[in-house]
Amino acid sequence: MGKRTMAIALCILVALAAVPNAFAINCVQYVKASSEFNISGNAWLWWDHAAGIYGRGKTPREGSVLVFKRTNKMHSGHVALVSRVLDDRTLLIDHANWGSGRGEKGRVQRGVLAMDCSSRHDWSAVCVWNEKFEVYGRPYPTNGFIYPQD
DSSP states (O other): OOHHHHHHHHHHHHHHHHSTTTTOOOHHHHHHHHSSOOOOSOGGGHHHHHTTTSEEESSOOTTOEEEEOOOSSOTTOEEEEEEEEEETTEEEEEEESOOOSTTTTTOEEEEEEEEEOOTTSSSSEEEEEETTTTEEOOOEEEEEEEEOOO
């Protein structure tokens, strides 16, 4: 590689490193890139957009999408892929752009614990494990699960 090409590549890397979210990805982009789901819109719209195209329900299945409702803290809602069902109240999710701490926005996280913390045990509220503080976070309201097409 020539000196000029090397200098240009170095400048690009320095510029990208200076921008904290240069490689950031949001939850919708992550789920679409990591699955066969073809749903458009913000995360909170996925539940309604899936109607009549994909099966939906309250029971987690591997490969399904967990849809979080939008809240004051999550204006666009949130979606996550179910990577593994551990038991009837606990599963592992893969998702992106979760967290509010420095350097957490836009980051992809895999194998994150999520627990049904709803009072009726129907997955209408989910608590997500916070690795930094080693505790489950507060309950977030959910619509349920969108199932992949067979």
